[in-house]
Amino acid sequence: MQAIEAFLRGRIWIKQFVPFPEEQIQEVIDKGDATIVSGISANGECARCLENSKEYVIPFECATCGKVCRYCRKCIRMGRISSCTQLVLWRAPSIPHARPRDFGWQGHLTPQQENASKAISESIRKNEHHLLYAVCGAGKTEILFLPIHEALQNGLRICVAAPRTDVILELSPRFQQAFPDAAIHTLYGNSPEQTDYGEIVLATTHQLYRFQEAFDLLFVDEADAFPYSLDQSLERAVKKAVKPFAPIVYISATPSKTLQKQIITHSKIFRRYHGAPLPVPTYQALWNYERHIRKGKIPAALKNWIENRLKRKQPFLLFFPTIELINQAAPLLKEIEQTIEAVHSEDAERKEKVMQLRAGKLAGLATSTILERGITIPHLQVAVIGSCHRVFDRAALIQIAGRVGRSGKDPTGEIVFFHNGITGQMDAARADILFYNKEGES
Amino acid sequence: MNCCLCDQQLRFVPSWRGIFLYEVPEIACRACKNEFAKISLTGCKFCSKEGGLICEDCRYWEEHGYCEVIESGKSLYGYNEAMKDWFHQYKFLKDVLLAQVFAKELREALAHERAMVVPIPLNKEKLHERSFSQVDQLLLSADIPFQHLLEKCGETLGTKNRQERMATQQLFRLNGEAVPKQLLLVDDLYTTGTTMRQAAKTLKEAGAVSIRTLTLIRA
Known part of the structure; x- marks a missing residue:
């Protein structure tokens, strides 16, 4: 894969900040591999975070283009996007190629964990969404390792999204150890920029704004608030970051009733990995x-x-x-x-x-x-x-x-x-x- | 609607003033507004810096060829953490809407101004890059009429240290408009006074008699 493709594939990026020379960007656009989209669409929707309310998409007299522009306040901390901002989007499709991959995880699963793990793999094979309903301390991360390894061997691009930076930082070393030969990216607010292609992306939910139709498989950790969170933009971010029809695995200890109804395949673990009951308040x-x-x-x-x-x-x-x-x-x-x-x-x-x-x-x-x-x-x-x-x-x-x-x-x-x-x-x-x-x- | 700074829901607080007179609408909540530190009237007569009647920087200017180019000056706010955050989001993240946060205060300070209000300009490339002029936008939000008289020459102060700033020569030239006798120069942030002193000197040489200054923030 060419370096510029490795960077752009699945990302939606402000053209000015793409870390490659102008001519090279133009070349891939001319070839039709990449395309330019306007930062704010004609009907006032931000192309990056899909915000469209008038409260967050604000018109102003733009001195850059000399017209009345609109800019998005919702995702402004990732670099302001306005109507005259050009975003680059990779368009050429990719073909996943399967190959054996290293697996560095050697722990063992309890019978319940193993069942859940198999059920998740099954859902992924069938391209179905899945809900992992597991109590705090059930050992959720370990459950994911086998399904992720299988997906990795099949050449899928995988993302694990969690709402908090702390969680992402905690996951990162565990994933590095479990998947030693995979390119793993860890993304959170102000994380160092990684310009190559990430096969496994660990990201805070906000960072998903930076992707479009990127992932073949997405895990949403702590998906309690889904589908109707206070911040609906996060849900939009998840939908935008996955490829059409890609399976999403929701993980929660306290899923909402709506989510339980919406997702058909569930696996449930109500026992902690050490087998003792949860302390009762x-x-x-x-x-x-x-x-x-x-x-x-x-x-x-x-x-x-x-x-x-x-x-x-x-x-x-x-x-x-x-x-x-x-x-x-x-x-x-x-x-x-x-x-x-x-x-x-x-x-x-x-x-x-x-x-x-x-x-x-x-x-x-x-x-x-x-x-x-x-x-x-x-x-x-x-x-x-x-x-x-x-x-x-x-x-x-x-x-x-x-x-x-x-x-x-x-x-x-x-x-x-x-x-x-x-x-x-x-x-x-x-x-x-x-x-x-x-x-x-x- | 939510507060533009903390994104919590804004509560509408009615007031008698608001019923009878025009009030600039608030877009930030009280808690956020209270974080900003207003400067009291005592302090340096040129820049509102706390302490004596004339601060050290201003004394330097007065003794080094910029004597009496400025009649008096005022800054509205101190440069505390809340203000640094606001300034960063406004000027560098280019959140144009944030100009409205201080619209009411600027209007109060400038509504009865008799002198011509003259904003400090940006140079052309900077303006193109930033997409808006932060000083003009503050005045526009407060609905204060203004007139540009100056143009910025090449140099910018942003990346310079203190000594370099104060030694800079010739930052501005006239843009060709007639210069009236009474002027009020407006800028966003007052650091060493280089900008204001230079602008005032250029205008004084062009025939201005009385020049006062107003800045939103005193660093």
């Missing part, structure tokens, strides 16, 4: 917790719980509903124990603090929902403060409870919902966890 009242914390006092019940954890030297996470409350509680928690830190989404040292907790240098972390997923720390105990708050819906609470008891050596742990009144969402989360445990037994 307990309720504890923490009346007027917000007022107490605002007035500079950690409520007694919570203080007790924290002191118990400190006594037993168990690491713990305290989930708070708002950043404001974290900021108010942080100094009070420090009074109990110096090594309790606070993190939230805008904290640049988030990663380091989680590492310190894992290494035992911190006693505990107060956090927003940002740490609800993808965190594995042995012996972890969790408290949700204000589990009645609207940010803690069923899915979020199940995910948070899923942080506890993940390692085989210590599969138990405490998950406490400190509340100011029990909500339907709390009950739904608890009922679901009990249901998983019951199903998992059989």
